Amino acid sequence: MNTELPVDPVALREEVKSKYRDVARNPNGEHHFHTGRPLARRLGYDPALVDSMPDAAVESFAGVANPFSLRALEPGEKVVDAGSGGGFDCFVAAHQVGPQGKVVGVDMLPEMLEKSRTSAKLMGLKQVEFREGLLEQIPVQDGWADVVISNGVINLCADKKQTFSELWRVLRPGGKLQFGDIANGKPVPADALRDIDLWTG
């Protein structure tokens, strides 16, 4: 275990895998967070765009904010989605960047990758690609991305400095980082920070 981090990154990763494997297989199950179309509505996504997507493309969405709310993507941009899950934000990004753009979704869960690849094929989104990988080691070359998006994933990474350094590495100079994540307005006690169950639930 890295003694500088509040929890063991490997143990946390396994816990996150277990939790989100369930979201992939059982999206309408009893989770501690909202999922799918009700969540997209709550976070202000374009209802017409969400309605146009098949259920499989939306149902495992488990973001915490809307990465497109402060800046819409521009046609032709190259985008990395760090922690793409079921692919929902990649499909929104694909709509915004258009067929001349490119969207690479990165996720560590084979169940989510299979689901997102199937949905992309179903929707005919040839500008979207999904790769298996970790946020701490993103499988994208240096400076490739015009934009990095992410939604509700960085808070699940134990080593945030390494994670943000990777997001920085894949961005080109002048590139944009636009992401959704949670923040607490009241301090979390030190013993709670060391409780992996609280990180994921």
Place this chain on the structure above:
Amino acid sequence: MLAEIGFVDIQIGQPYDTFGEARGEKMARLFAVYGYTFLASKPGSL
């Protein structure tokens, strides 16, 4: 941490009541947890 890494022009959007009416609402309220959108730039240009 964004600024520490080197990002500039950092913006934070309005809070989302992400966990409202969800099973995790009680814990979220305990620590005032909300969802936020963040926007930042890597300095430089192509």
